[in-house]
Amino acid sequence: MxxxxxxxxxxxxxxxxxxxxxxxxxxxxxxxxxxxxxxxxxxxxxxxxxxxxxxxxxxxxxxxxxxxxxxxRFWNLNLPGEVVFDEVHFGKFASYYLQGKYFFDLHPPFAKLLLALVAKLAGYDGHYLFDNIGDNYKDNGVPYVTIRAWPALLSSLVPPVVFLIMKESGYDLLACIVSSSLVLFDNAHVTEGRLILLDATLLFSMVCAIYCYVRFFKLRHTPFSRPWWAWLFFTGFFLSCTISTKYVGFFTFLSIGLSVCLELWYLWDIKTGLTVERFFQHFLARFFCLIFFPFLFFLFWFYMHFNILTISGPGDSFMSLEFQETLSDNPITANSTILNYYDIVTIKHMGTNAFLHSHPEKYPIPYDDGRISSGGQQVTGYQFDDENNYWMILPADHYDPPIEAKLNVPVKNMDYIKLHHVGTNTDLMTHDVASPYHPTNEEFTTVSVDESAGKKHEYTLFQVVMSDNTDPQRPLYTKASSFKLIHKLTHVAMWSDPKPLPDWAFKQLEINGAKNIQTGSIFWTFDDIIGLKDSRLKKEKKIPKKLPFWKKYLELQLTMFRQNNMLTEFHPYSSNPSDWFTLHHGIAFWAKSEENKQIYLLGNPIGWWIIAGTVLSTTVVAAAEILLRQRGIRTLPETVRNHFYRSTMFFYMTYVFHYLPFFIMGRQLFLHHYLPAHLAGSLLVGAFIQLACRKSFRSPVSAGVPIPKDVDEKGHSKCHRKYGHVIELICTLLLIFVVIYCFTFFAPMTYGDKSLSVDEWTRRKWLDSWVFQYQKQN
Incomplete structure (x- = not known):
């Protein structure tokens, strides 16, 4: 027909x-x-x-x-008029931006800055901190509909851009409709896209980056033209926006980066006729537009972040004391006091918050594992206030009585000191004896004053090395100065192990000498001066110090990655990547149990399962095509094969790069982490359906390319199936009908705007692992 x-x-x-x-x-x-x-x-x-x-x-x-x-996306955007799930975090961050108070978050600042800007333009001053899920927005005077409108706008633009990606990639109308519909009518995309969250910005930036790259790739036969430069530049810009929103945007860099590397490898081939000089022009163009300039944009948002957040806030404790000194009204720097010799102090480990502590009890001889201790006085870490936490700072050449010349003299960076334990009248020391838990680390103990002044003198000397080690004459302050204590004789650093010691040490923490003196976990601070009565009690207003941008940036990056890796605790709605593939779990975002209303993050089940099936089918087809081709069997015409590997497999690899890396992550993971992969999977479905039904494409891969022999004048493969279009039309209509039905069926938990009976909720629980919240009795 x-x-x-x-x-x-x-x-x-x-x-x-x-x-x-x-x-x-x-x-x-x-x-x-x-x-x-x-x-x-x-x-x-x-x-x-x-x-x-x-x-x-x-x-x-x-x-x-x-x-x-x-x-x-905009349907009933005002509902619910309460704080929903992670709006607690990102709404709070917008408020902190408007207040200028420093906060800490695991994600880069770009999308959060946009939310704060929208809130500012809406007349919001940041007075409310989005304290709890379920708090009423109107009662707290928050223009939440306007703020939600920004992510809703970006989310609304994602399906149209998906449509354009498919169109520019040479797919027919039905494939464009299929791919865009899988995103358009996906419940998870709609839920995430209409709340005060970051995912709308992430997904919009991702699809724009892919679209711009497709447009750039199509111009590869007219390099260095104005359109070529423009699409290359915008590819880099949107890649920067992606990774500046969430670090999972790095996977988009990998997806496009792989394609760029393959393209450069092709250009390097001598058969292309390019000179080495011309090749390096191609290389430098891509380097500057896809790496250098995007990195500058990425840094710019952090620069804005630091310049806006100049006041002490809840994020102070995540940063070093040196960083905190750059914030105004910081309580640590405001209450800091210069340290003098002969001050009695408490010393706190910055990693465990344990105080350096000692008591008369001795180390057991031997330990439970048979190793031998010195049997000396225990030195431990104790996380509570206690008189046995008191130590006097003595000069290295101290002999009783105090040296008059050292009275009222500040302790300075790089000084050698002794620490005298007030409660037991002994001096701190370490020696070449293994610590209780670490055979390679040295035991810390104390010795009598007489031994400290005599044969053990060298064992009791420690050098104070501040974290900011640029000025050897810089005085130390309580609370504001972090330092490591390096033993003069054996060159180990005092460290606190977070693992409690056995009962013989009252479950206190081990203090030992670590040989790695470059690790970031060996820093301490002088927490307080005991019995201070002199003029130092008068506090002067501290002027915030300056710190180079690069130093602040690098510290924040390290802290972000360290905290991200520490998110390993159990969360009731966390899930494994293997669960996402089949939509095994959802997330309860918000509930009003008395009205049987709720928002439950759940994708469109039919759409997700179609994507899962398509991913598996594409894997089989690609593997079979490669294996058969090695045996001289050609299953696809050359033009179709080229399009399959350049376009369809590009979508496939984009899916792989946005999904598989999560399997090696040890942190908490949630369903919304799958959305970028789902988006790539939607592109793959449209491409695969056209390939399976018709084995043809709407047009050659790029304009200006000569039409091969196996392609007719319309760009269709000559192996076009007689009924391929009809089959594709039927598949498309059936798929869209089922997806729309499924979307509307689960819409009450997407929008949270409709009360359902117990029976209606039960009918929507297709999998036992979906945990809905509703009253069992009406």
Missing amino acids: ASKSEKAVKKAQKLSKEPSVELTDTKSSDNVTPKQKSPNSTEEDVSLNLKTLKAKKFKLAFVLITVLSFIT
């Missing part, structure tokens, strides 16, 4: 056999001469009309997708 377009072409060919007359104007209106048309002119006109009709269909579908996308 021929399609309408084929019938029209045949009709045009029949008409073209008959001569036609066209009137051509000349200078004189009376002088009219007949002119015969070209035999192919009518066929060309029909072809042009078909292209125009096809273009109109694409435009109409694009407009429809866009309108529906805005409707689904």
